[in-house]
Amino acid sequence: xxxxxxxxxxxxxxxxxxxxxxxxxxxxxxxxxxxxxxxxxxxxxxxxxxxxxxxxxxxxxxxxxxxxxxxxxxxxxxxxxxxxxxxxxxxxxxxxxxxxxxxxxxxxxxxxxxxxxxxxxxxxxxxxxxxxxxxxxxxxxxxxxxxxxxxxxxxxxxxxxxxxxxxxxxxxxxxxxxxxxxxxxxxxxxxxxxxxxxxxxxxxxxxxxxxxxxxxxxxxxxxxxxxxxxxxxxxxxxxxxxxxxxxxxxxxxxxxxxxxxxxxxxxxxxxxxxxxxxxxxxxxxxxxxxxxxxxxxxxxxxxxxxxxxxxxxxxxxxxxxxxxxxxxxxxxxxxxxxxxxxxxxxxxxxxxxxxxxxxxxxxxxxxxxxxxxxxxxxxxxxxxxxxxxxxxxxxxxxxxxxxxxxxxxxxxxxxxxxxxxxxxxxxxx
Ligand SMILES: Cc1cc2nc3c(=O)[nH]c(=O)nc-3n(C[C@H](O)[C@H](O)[C@H](O)COP(=O)(O)OP(=O)(O)OC[C@H]3O[C@@H](n4cnc5c(N)ncnc54)[C@H](O)[C@@H]3O)c2cc1C
Numbered sequence: 001x002x003x004x005x006x007x008x009x010x011x012x013x014x015x016x017x018x019x020x021x022x023x024x025x026x027x028x029x030x031x032x033x034x035x036x037x038x039x040x041x042x043x044x045x046x047x048x049x050x051x052x053x054x055x056x057x058x059x060x061x062x063x064x065x066x067x068x069x070x071x072x073x074x075x076x077x078x079x080x081x082x083x084x085x086x087x088x089x090x091x092x093x094x095x096x097x098x099x100x101x102x103x104x105x106x107x108x109x110x111x112x113x114x115x116x117x118x119x120x121x122x123x124x125x126x127x128x129x130x131x132x133x134x135x136x137x138x139x140x141x142x143x144x145x146x147x148x149x150x151x152x153x154x155x156x157x158x159x160x161x162x163x164x165x166x167x168x169x170x171x172x173x174x175x176x177x178x179x180x181x182x183x184x185x186x187x188x189x190x191x192x193x194x195x196x197x198x199x200x201x202x203x204x205x206x207x208x209x210x211x212x213x214x215x216x217x218x219x220x221x222x223x224x225x226x227x228x229x230x231x232x233x234x235x236x237x238x239x240x241x242x243x244x245x246x247x248x249x250x251x252x253x254x255x256x257x258x259x260x261x262x263x264x265x266x267x268x269x270x271x272x273x274x275x276x277x278x279x280x281x282x283x284x285x286x287x288x289x290x291x292x293x294x295x296x297x298x299x300x301x302x303x304x305x306x307x308x309x310x311x312x313x314x315x316x317x318x319x320x321x322x323x324x325x326x327x328x329x330x331x332x333x334x335x336x337x338x339x340x341x342x343x344x345x346x347x348x349x350x351x352x353x354x355x356x357x358x359x360x361x362x363x364x365x366x367x368x369x370x371x372x373x374x375x376x377x378x379x380x381x382x383x384x385x386x387x388x389x390x391x392x393x394x395x396x397x398x399x400x401x402x403x404x405x406x407x408x409x410x411x412x413x414x415x416x417x418x419x420x421x422x423x424x425x426x427x428x429x
Contacts, residue, residue, distance in 0.1 A: 011046030018045055021098055021293045027340060033092045036077065040096035043072055044103035049390070052104040055245035056393050059238055061198040062107045062245050069111065070153035076146070078119040083143060084150035089123055090279070094286045094343040101290025102297070105397035106245030108287035110194050113158035116283055117203040117224070118146065121264045124277050127348035134266045144261050145224060148200070156224060157199035159190035159251055160405075167405040169274065172215035175206035175253065177223060183259040184208070186225060190253075194246040197234045200227055202251060203264055218271045222264045231256035242396030279346035281407045282358050285365045288401040289339055291394055292369035295376040296332050298391050299325060302380045309388060315380075324379040328372050335368040356416055363412040366401035373398045 011017050020041060024034035048065050055062050069075050078093050079085025088096065093115055101108035121142045130138060148154035161167040162174050175188025186206060193202065201224040208219045225232060236250040265273070273280055301307045303321055305314040315321055342361035345354050373395040377385050385392045402409035 011042050013046045015046045017042060018102075018297065021102065021290070022095055022336070022340060029092075029095070033088075033095070036086055036088055036092055037096045037099055039072055040074060041099035041102075043068055043074070044100045044107075048100065048107050049103040052106070052245075052390065052393065053387075055104070055106055056397075057244075057387075059240075059244040059247065061195065061247045062104065062110070063198065065104065065107045066155055067153070074111075075114065075153060075155070076118070076150045078115050078122055079146045079150060080122055083146040085118070085146065090119065090346045091343050093119060094283070094289075097283075097286035098289040098293070101287035102294045103290075104245070105287055105291055105394070106243050108290060109243055109284070110157070110246050112283055112287060113194050113203075114156045114199070116158055116280075117156040117201075117264055118149065119283070120222070120270075120273065120280060121145065124273060124280060125265060125269060127277060128269055128272050130266060130269065138266050138269075141261055141263055145201075145264065154200040155195065155198065156201045156203050157193060157195035158203045158205075159193035159196070160205040161190060161192045162188070163191045168408075168411060169217075169406045172207045172217045173205050173220060174215075175204060176215070177206045177208045177221050179208060179210060180257070183257060183262065184221070184223065186223065186231075186253045186256040186258060188253050190251040192248040193234075193251040194248040196247060196249040196251050197227075198247060201225065202227060202232070204251075204253070205270065208267065218268065220270045220274075221267065222270045223258055223262045224264055225253065225256055225258055225262065229256050229258065240400075242393070242398070242400045276348050277346075278350065278355055279342070279358050282342060282346065282362055284404045284407070285339065285362050285401070286343075288365045288369040288398060289335065291398045291401075292332055292335055292365065292372050294394050295369070295373040295391065295398065296328050298384075298389075298394065299328060299376045299380055302384055302391075307384075307389070310383065321379055324375055328375055328379075331368055331372055335364050338364050352419065356420060359407065359412040359416050362407045363409050363416075366404070367409050369398040369401055370395070 020037060047068055051064060073086055076085030077088045077096060081087035097108050097112055100111060125138065164174060165171045166173045175190065177184040177186045188206060203222060203224050206221050206223060207215045208221045209215055231254040233252045234249050235252055238247050238249045303316040305312040338361045342358045376391055377395055
């Protein structure tokens, strides 16, 4: 499947398209990468941007956007070409996701949960150690998931948060999978489960545990539970500050049987991935890279008197506003630079410097997006933060980035400080 892009710079509804966040020539992207990223930008700007207000206001899931993502081949962006996907690597996916996040944060964030089920079981798993038989089994099983996505438009989510220390990587997941003949029986609870009630499969991180065994992080399983399976329920409401369209309610699993084909990764491989492929947790950042750009774009347009739906009043002649825009532009370029480097060097067994940079990139994007949005509101003024315009949504959505486990802003600071000062295994005793 190939992504098609308009040739004349006009989007799907005749909308004049924005320039890409990362210019393909300046950032040395291939034509194939540029085409996939442009497709995401075109869909985001021409279609998703108009729908974003309603999803946010009503805290409803962007179902229509998912139909469009499927039609555009973007549900399978990171599925290998041999399985009918676009075969995008980590960097290409991250750049495309940033373009979606620029126009609808909730769509980009939930799309990330979906895409990660293919990215982690795909290119990332290909980098990890498995014996030949395990790899053959994995290849057979992931083909089942890829076929559902490419052919039927199946949507996957990624609930791992439980409200305890597991999502931060501290202890084993409390959701348990008991091995039984032909599969597992799953019991547990996931909070903040984006796409709850809307995904077709919940990609649940859980601990495989036989009767009488002690829970261990090494035994983490990554299982796709059908949303309609007996024993799966969605409870609680969802009325948050931002990212309202993610519909991140609570999932309960009561004696849910899944067969062995549900495994998105073989035994032991998720634990290996978390140790050896740490950039897997940087995948929540592209959405917020897009939001940072969106807040900047809004400000320039608004101060030039070119914001659709507002009177053509220019405010750009005031030196204070020019300085604020300069500060925003500098911040944006700083975020772009470190983030582009981090997503470009993502790999198995990164060096210590690369890991510290990944934490720093995550921190810079998550905190920086909200700093830029805050400055945008102060600079543009009261009329700019009315709900008829997207800035206040961008501001609220951007505030949520720092809260995403396991790499929250606090935990990034924590890890950078500790890992910069201590080598592995070092103590002060
Ligand atoms: C819009 C949105 C969508 C989400 N979607 C998903 C999803 O699809 N799947 C999913 O699994 N989760 C999702 N999450 C959940 C997210 O990762 C958190 O689990 C969630 O914000 C709840 O965190 P908490 O209050 O339980 O954090 P707590 O564990 O109570 O921690 C509170 C804060 O303390 C800090 N902290 C936590 N542990 C430590 C530690 N060991 N050392 C030092 N500091 C620590 C962190 O900074 C954290 O933000 C989503 C969250 C949001 C806001």
